[in-house]
Amino acid sequence: MTRRDCEVLVLGAGPAGIAAACCAGESGRQVILTDENPACGGQIWRAQRGAMHTRADVQHAADLWLTRLGRCGASVLSGATAFDADAALHFVRFETDRGVEEIHYSALILATGARERLLPFPGWTRSGVYAAGGLQALVKGGFRIDGQRILVAGTGPLLLAAAGMLGAHGGEVLMILEQAGWRSLTRFGLHLAGFPDKLLQAATLMVQAGVVPYRPGWWVCEAGGNGPLEWVAITDGKRTVRVDCDMLALGYGLVPNSELARLMGCRTTGSSAAPGAHFVDVDARQKTSLDGVFACGEITGIGGAELSLAEGSVAGYAACGHWHEVDRVAPLRNCLARQVHAMDSAFALRDELRAAVTPDTLVCRCEDVPAAELAGFGSWREAKLGSRCGMGPCQGRTCGPAVEFVWGWSAESVRPPITPVRLGSMSDQP
Numbered sequence: 001m002t003r004r005d006c007e008v009l010v011l012g013a014g015p016a017g018i019a020a021a022c023c024a025g026e027s028g029r030q031v032i033l034t035d036e037n038p039a040c041g042g043q044i045w046r047a048q049r050g051a052m053h054t055r056a057d058v059q060h061a062a063d064l065w066l067t068r069l070g071r072c073g074a075s076v077l078s079g080a081t082a083f084d085a086d087a088a089l090h091f092v093r094f095e096t097d098r099g100v101e102e103i104h105y106s107a108l109i110l111a112t113g114a115r116e117r118l119l120p121f122p123g124w125t126r127s128g129v130y131a132a133g134g135l136q137a138l139v140k141g142g143f144r145i146d147g148q149r150i151l152v153a154g155t156g157p158l159l160l161a162a163a164g165m166l167g168a169h170g171g172e173v174l175m176i177l178e179q180a181g182w183r184s185l186t187r188f189g190l191h192l193a194g195f196p197d198k199l200l201q202a203a204t205l206m207v208q209a210g211v212v213p214y215r216p217g218w219w220v221c222e223a224g225g226n227g228p229l230e231w232v233a234i235t236d237g238k239r240t241v242r243v244d245c246d247m248l249a250l251g252y253g254l255v256p257n258s259e260l261a262r263l264m265g266c267r268t269t270g271s272s273a274a275p276g277a278h279f280v281d282v283d284a285r286q287k288t289s290l291d292g293v294f295a296c297g298e299i300t301g302i303g304g305a306e307l308s309l310a311e312g313s314v315a316g317y318a319a320c321g322h323w324h325e326v327d328r329v330a331p332l333r334n335c336l337a338r339q340v341h342a343m344d345s346a347f348a349l350r351d352e353l354r355a356a357v358t359p360d361t362l363v364c365r366c367e368d369v370p371a372a373e374l375a376g377f378g379s380w381r382e383a384k385l386g387s388r389c390g391m392g393p394c395q396g397r398t399c400g401p402a403v404e405f406v407w408g409w410s411a412e413s414v415r416p417p418i419t420p421v422r423l424g425s426m427s428d429q430p
């Protein structure tokens with residue numbers, strides 16, 4: 001095991017972590033920025049530089065911040081997966097291809113972002129069914145979708161971004177199903193009227209998605225075919241219709257990657273609008289409930305890349321004790337943060353989505369556990385012990401939030417490793 005020391009350790013190199021590293025680095029601190037991915041940029045800017053069909057505003061922001069990162073003096077450690085941490089001893093442990101690295105810090109900034117939420121329904125594990133962001137990532141990596149008939153479904157503004165991107169890469173996007181109804185969307189639209197930039201962004205996304213039919217109040221209830229996906233059954237709760245397609249891109253909002261924060265003992269709060277999401281609590285300076293530990297970006301609330309950047313800037317300066325800089329950047333953060341609540345309530349998951357789960361529906365795809373096997377259990381712990389639900393390679397990262405939404409059971413504790421690692425990494429102790 002290798003040991004390193006730094007003044008500020010930033011975990012996660014998405015917009016939030018990059019902004020935090022820039023602000024701390026420019027303040028003269030010795031900073032290490034880490035990410036499990038081979039390149040910086042997080043979910044939105046990954047593989048962005050020189051990529052085709054990138055929105056101009058996204059490209060511009062990526063160029064600006066990645067250039068600033070290159071000049072701020074922070075060391076970047078890519079390909080390093082954080083799997084264990086100790087808040088009392090001030091270290092985080094990473095698995096890298098060179099072995100385990102233990103990084104000791106004076107201040108820690110958690111910016112581990114969010115992942116997509118998938119909900120179970122008959123056929124959701126069939127070949128041809130993708131997470132919308134996952135499909136986007138594959139396409140960015142060179143996966144060809146020319147001429148494929150794609151249905152995009154789920155909830156939230158990311159569906160529009162996904163549809164626009166998939167269409168621009170040659171996919172034939174048939175329709176976008178938004179589970180939220182017209183009433184919620186109208187309320188959200190009225191709220192956006194107070195934020196002209198966001199309204200413009202929403203309009204741009206709508207234009208980029210093209211002339212694709214947009215159906216609020218509709219959702220997917222089955223994905224079928226002889227082997228790979230051939231059709232999808234969609235419903236508005238009254239009618240059910242079959243649509244022939246080759247691919248289904250799904251996204252039921254985002255769930256924060258707050259496992260490391262929870263393992264360290266940071267206080268988190270659940271969301272009634274989005275069961276299964278445990279957001280890290282922070283104060284006005286992005287400080288968590290633990291001394292010397294800050295959090296920023298989508299682990300503290302889902303609000304988009306601009307909010308992540310603003311929170312990251314506050315966290316970076318706060319970790320250095322530069323309060324005048326914190327006061328300078330905090331107003332933008334406060335203004336952008338007002339959208340989080342509006343988005344949460346507009347895109348809250350509807351109860352009917354639970355009804356799509358039949359007894360045969362696979363809930364845990366790692367361990368092949370159907371819904372019927374969960375009957376009779378009263379908690380996530382009981383279900384894990386009795387059925388192995390959530391005990392496979394993803395350790396409940398996918399089925400956990402789904403189980404919390406459908407059955408209302410949440411994980412009581414988080415234990416290391418927070419993500420699968422080699423056995424050797426677990427036994428490699430200082």
Ligand SMILES: Cc1cc2nc3c(=O)[nH]c(=O)nc-3n(C[C@H](O)[C@H](O)[C@H](O)COP(=O)(O)OP(=O)(O)OC[C@H]3O[C@@H](n4cnc5c(N)ncnc54)[C@H](O)[C@@H]3O)c2cc1C
Pocket residue numbers: 011012013014015016017034035036037041042043044045080081082083111112113114115116132133134136158161162254257260296297298299303304305306308419
């Ligand atoms: C799948 C997906 C697709 C998206 N697509 C779009 C889009 O097309 N358009 C758009 O406007 N917004 C998109 N978003 C939203 C956008 O990505 C976010 O608003 C923004 O990136 C949040 O920034 P962040 O820094 O908080 O988190 P992220 O960008 O998620 O960055 C977090 C980083 O932490 C790293 N990390 C997490 N856990 C660990 C660990 N244990 N060890 C090491 N590193 C770790 C991750 O690898 C990641 O790079 C998408 C989000 C997701 C999840």
